[in-house]
Amino acid sequence: xxxxxxxxxxxxxxxxxxxxxKVSSSSNLSMFSNTTRTMxxxxxxxxxxxxxxxxxxxKGYHGFILQDFLAKPFSSNDIPTSVSSPPLPQPPVxxxxxxxxxQLDYVxxxxxxxxxxxxxxxxxxxxxxxxxxxxxNIGGMRVLPAGDGAGGDRRHKRMIKNRESAARSRxxxxxxxxxxxxxxxxxxxxxxxxxxxxxxxxxxxxxAELAEVDTME
Amino acid sequence: xxxxxxxxxxxxRVIGDVVDSFTRSIDLTVSYNDRIVSNGVTLKPSQVVNxxxxxxxxxxxxxxxxxxxxxxxxxSPSDPNLREYLHWLVTDIPxxxxxxxxxxxxxxESPRPSMGIHRMVFVLFRQLGRQTVYAPGWRQNFNTRDFAxxxxxxxxxxxxYFNCQRETGSGGRRR
Numbered sequence: 581x582x583x584x585x586x587x588x589x590x591x592x593x594x595x596x597x598x599x600x601x602k603v604s605s606s607s608n609l610s611m612f613s614n615t616t617r618t619m620x621x622x623x624x625x626x627x628x629x630x631x632x633x634x635x636x637x638x639k640g641y642h643g644f645i646l647q648d649f650l651a652k653p654f655s656s657n658d659i660p661t662s663v664s665s666p667p668l669p670q671p672p673v674x675x676x677x678x679x680x681x682x683q684l685d686y687v688x689x690x691x692x693x694x695x696x697x698x699x700x701x702x703x704x705x706x707x708x709x710x711x712x713x714x715x716x717n718i719g720g721m722r723v724l725p726a727g728d729g730a731g732g733d734r735r736h737k738r739m740i741k742n743r744e745s746a747a748r749s750r751x752x753x754x755x756x757x758x759x760x761x762x763x764x765x766x767x768x769x770x771x772x773x774x775x776x777x778x779x780x781x782x783x784x785x786x787x788a789e790l791a792e793v794d795t796m797e
Numbered sequence: 798x799x800x801x802x803x804x805x806x807x808x809x810r811v812i813g814d815v816v817d818s819f820t821r822s823i824d825l826t827v828s829y830n831d832r833i834v835s836n837g838v839t840l841k842p843s844q845v846v847n848x849x850x851x852x853x854x855x856x857x858x859x860x861x862x863x864x865x866x867x868x869x870x871x872x873s874p875s876d877p878n879l880r881e882y883l884h885w886l887v888t889d890i891p892x893x894x895x896x897x898x899x900x901x902x903x904x905x906e907s908p909r910p911s912m913g914i915h916r917m918v919f920v921l922f923r924q925l926g927r928q929t930v931y932a933p934g935w936r937q938n939f940n941t942r943d944f945a946x947x948x949x950x951x952x953x954x955x956x957x958y959f960n961c962q963r964e965t966g967s968g969g970r971r972r
Contacts, residue, residue: 741875748874752914752960755809756837762803763835 805836811958814869815881815918815941823862823892824854825921825955834919839960845917848885848896848905853921854955855892861924862890863950864899865941866917873912883939884908884917888930902932908961918958922950 806812812819827834829849834840853862864887871882884906890899908917920941930948933939945951 745875748914751808751810752837755805756835758803758808759805759836762805 806956806958809837809916809958811869811916811918811956814916815867816920816953816956817942819952819954819956821955823921823923823954824852825919825957826852826854827919827957828852834957834959836957837960839914839962840917842907842909842961842964845959845961846907851887851890851896851919853890853892853895858891858893860892861888861927862892862899862954863888863922863924863930863948864890864896865920865922865944866905867920867939867941868908868910868915868917870910870913870915871937872910874915875913879937881918881939881941883933883936886930886932888924889927900930902930903936906936910962912963914960914962914966916958917961919956920953921955922952923954925949 802808804812807818827849828851829840829845829847832844834849851864853864855862864885865883866885867881867883869881870877871879883903885901886903887896887899887901890896908915922945928948933944945953
């Protein structure tokens with residue numbers, strides 16, 4: 581599998597030599613280490629860079645740029661090969677759902693060929709068994725086409741739905757509370773009225789007793 | 798800020814989603830198994846399997862009423878594309894009596910919500926006279942407002958609703 585990598589790397593170099601992607605420069609690393617980027621920020625960057633350079637996809641689809649980058653071959657002379665994607669503004673961030681951004685080892689110029697084949701389509705990148713560290717993390721992350729911001733859309737929709745549901749829940753609670761309050765009020769009024777009516781019809785025992793006491797004196 | 802809204806029918810969006818604002822003028826008492834339904838109570842499907850007892854107020858036996866029972870949250874409150882689902886339709890109910898004295902145009906179908914918490918709404922109209930009401934072809938996508946207009950029922954004279962979710966529902970709470 582890895583023998584294919586160099587071939588493909590050369591192809592990439594030929595076709596996209598105009599795209600330089602500095603992978604291992606220390607400046608990029610320091611940039612990265614300054615901030616703890618949230619997944620959302622990274623996604624946004626990916627989406628923005630895709631829209632800026634729509635013509636630079638190598639596989640003919642708005643592929644998953646991060647994945648493409650991860651699958652990029654590691655050439656022996658350590659010159660960053662051109663990548664089939666628009667340049668990311670920062671070094672690649674490997675994201676996992678539980679641990680947050682994780683730096684790739686080969687960004688630090690580690691020559692370990694822990695990348696998988698580039699030949700196949702996108703799915704092969706994911707499915708490669710050899711890229712243990714990379715594959716594991718990829719698997720932990722939800723993969724979405726980055727070109728149209730679908731990830732953000734889905735999240736946005738979910739948020740709206742949740743808000744509506746919360747509003748309905750509050751309305752339910754408030755409506756029932758109001759109903760009870762109204763009923764209590766109504767019952768209090770009715771109770772008072774009934775008591776008044778009863779006093780007029782039936783003499784109160786206490787009053788009757790007092791009347792007796794008065795007359796006795 | 799205007800006076801805080803106190804009408805449960807408004808807060809629960811029954812007025813809005815099913816009917817327009819109206820003035821209550823007739824007593825409407827709906828009870829399932831001797832339990833009177835107040836606006837916004839929650840009942841389980843097992844509690845509403847059979848049609849409720851419905852008592853209509855007023856004082857003149859010659860005045861007739863139509864009762865509609867609909868679910869505006871079918872199949873799910875977050876996507877009520879079957880709004881309103883018609884559960885029951887009874888006409889020619891004389892004042893001071895109840896549904897058992899009326900004409901059951903659409904028989905009672907017990908609520909079986911599968912998704913979300915649904916409002917089950919009863920709306921009472923006063924008829925101009927005895928009239929023939931035709932059952933719609935299907936229960937879903939019933940429109941109470943349109944129905945009232947077609948049969949010249951005017952504004953509602955009473956309404957009440959309860960909440961219902963599936964038997965094993967958690968009341969909207971996680972866990």
